[in-house]
Every structure is written in structure tokens, then in C-alpha cells.
Amino acid sequence: MRNRGLTVAGGVAGILCATAAGLGVYISNRIMYMVKKEDALILEREINAKRLVPDRYDQLPKEEVWIHSPSGYQIKAVFIHPYPTKKYVIFCHGVTENKINSVKYMNLFLEKGFNAVIFDHRRHGESGGKTTSYGFYEKFDLKAVVDALLEREGNNVRFGIHGESMGAATALLYAGSVEDRADFYIADCPFSDFSEQLAYMMQKGRELPRSSKLAISLANFFIRLRDGYRLQSIAPIEAVEHINKPVLFIHSENDGFIPSHMTEALFERKKGSKKLFIAPNGDHAQSYTANQEEYSQLISDFLEENGLLEPGMVVENEKIDVPYNK
16 A cells, blocks of 8 residues: 555656646746747838838948857848947847847937947847847947947947947946946846746736746746846846946836836936936837937937036938938
8 A cells, every 4th residue: 555655646746747847848948939020021110110210221331240159150230320439229029039130229219420330139130149138248249249349349438338228238237247348228028037027927828827936937937048147137127236337228107028126126226317208198118119309319418417428419301312211
């Protein structure tokens, strides 16, 4: 009887372990391989919304560049340089998007006299890489893009980094845990802690199944086993206090994907020069499209306050052929 009981207990334990392993693999798959938007659909969306005007974009002086990632693949970037200055902004798109999604933000800075670098994160667009890590590996790729810019333009280049969603978290992780090399950062709708964000997504039933702390623990174990990092390592809230350069934090009040209180927490933790804008309109990553005039003016004010833009320095539309948002 005792042996039979041990056999039954062992069988139950085996089933539980197999179930836990299956759940861990499933959740980690959903995290590492989150379904991306098709590149053609992103392009069509941006053209239809007139945030990308193909003829004007094609006319911009630019160069497509392949940059080697420290993780062993190639990163696709486009250096856009209509001005003979050494003022640049690097743009980091969000998860499931690609560099075309950055064009609307690029246009804003072209209007203000900056050149631009747009690029595809790992596993997105034309870049290599097998998994998405929500800023853990992406922050080192961002450093590779920064290094490429410095190699091309010299160490006296003045540049900022603008990020949206995962791209914003990546920018903060880069600045706070790799190098605070940029002259300014703009973080649009970042998460403050990826584990907390996962729990929120599970609670909302979006992208991942409704689950519990056990599911997060399983995901953490399998992500570490399969992709080499801990979920707790993706915590912009820990990195932001080490950023000395100015940071502009932006978030939509009604963001249904990443709650705005995460950006408010990041703003509170940041020391030194900083600015916060909670947009009254728009859902996730819609702060610009739903508040265009306020967004543009906010950036101009932020740059002027930190000596990064001469007062009133906005390029008139007729003076340069760029794909304007207006």
C-alpha cells in the first residue's frame, strides 16, 4: 500500500511538474516572441495617416547603415541628415513596431533643426535577433547605434534619444545602466518595471493569460533559462535615478496598456533636470497623435529650458523638403 501511495504521489508530482513546465514554456514564448505587426501594414498605416509622405521621405538626404550588435546580429539603421550640423536625435520604437513608426517623431525634430537616426530593434523590421527582451539586450544595441553615430560624426556631436513604449524603457535602461551619453532623453509611455507590467497585462487579460504570481515566477525561471536574463533586470525605475542628463517624461492619462502612474513614478525617482507631461487625450503611444500641438511645443520648451534649442528655432516648411506631420 505504501509503495502504491508513493507511486501515486510521484505520478501526481510528475503531472504537476509537467503542467508547470508547459505553462512556463507557453508564457515565456508569449513574452520572447510577442506577435509583431506586419511591416507592410505599419507602412500602409503611416502613409494613410499622412505621418509618412513617401515622396518627401525618399528625397531626404540619408544613408542606410548596418550596425553590428554585441549580441551577434546586424541592426538596420537609417541616418537622415538634411542639415550640415552635428545635432541628432536617435529614435527607439515600441514592441511589435519598426523604424517606420518613428518617422512621425523624426518629423518633429527635423522641423526643429535636428538630423535623425531611426533603426529597427532586434527581431523587428530588418534587424536580426531571435527574441524580444524589452530593453535588456536592446539597451546594448542602442549603445551600438550611439557608437556608430559618434564614429561617423565625432565625439562633439550633440544628440538626444527619443523612445516610445519599450523604446522609452530601453532609452532609460541605456542611460541609467550602460552610459549616460546623450544630451537629453524623451521617454514616451515607458513601463517602470517589467515584472509589474507583466502582472498588469495578465490582470487585464491582454497578450498573456490571466494568471498569478506563480505564472510570473515560472516566466522568470524559463526566460532566464532560455534567454539568459531575469525579468527583475528590466527595471527602468532602478536605472532612472542614475541618469544625470535631462529627461522629458510623457504619458497619456488614459493609457490602457501601460498605466500612466508608471511614468509618474519614474519622474519622481529621477534626480536633476526633468519634465513631466500627462497628455489628456489618447490611448497607449498616442500622446503625440492625439495632442500634436501640445506635444511639439512641449519638446521645444524642454529643449530651450536645457539650452539645447535656440529660442524660436523652428525650420519653416518651405525651407526644407521634409515629410511634415502638419
